[in-house]
Amino acid sequence: MNTFKTSGVCAQEIKFDIKDNKIQEIEFVKGCPGNTMGLAHLLIGMTVDDAIARLKGIDCRGRGTSCPDQLAIALEQLATK
Numbered sequence: 001m002n003t004f005k006t007s008g009v010c011a012q013e014i015k016f017d018i019k020d021n022k023i024q025e026i027e028f029v030k031g032c033p034g035n036t037m038g039l040a041h042l043l044i045g046m047t048v049d050d051a052i053a054r055l056k057g058i059d060c061r062g063r064g065t066s067c068p069d070q071l072a073i074a075l076e077q078l079a080t081k
Contacts, residue, residue: 022048056076
């Protein structure tokens with residue numbers, strides 16, 4: 001399980017598991033439970049590249065980022081390791 005400390009959003013961290021370039025599990029710690037659980041369920045089975053393409057750049061209330069954007073950043077960082 002990978003853990004990413006978020007910045008600029010309500011969720012404090014994102015825990016996620018990737019296998020064969022597909023998202024297996026996602027858990028947002030804190031944040032808006034209904035939204036983050038819904039997002040997590042929609043992304044299960046999606047490829048990392050597709051998730052990044054769909055989530056990167058989403059803004060929440062003018063913060064310049066969002067929980068989905070933070071997940072895209074986490075996935076990009078994992079891909080560059």
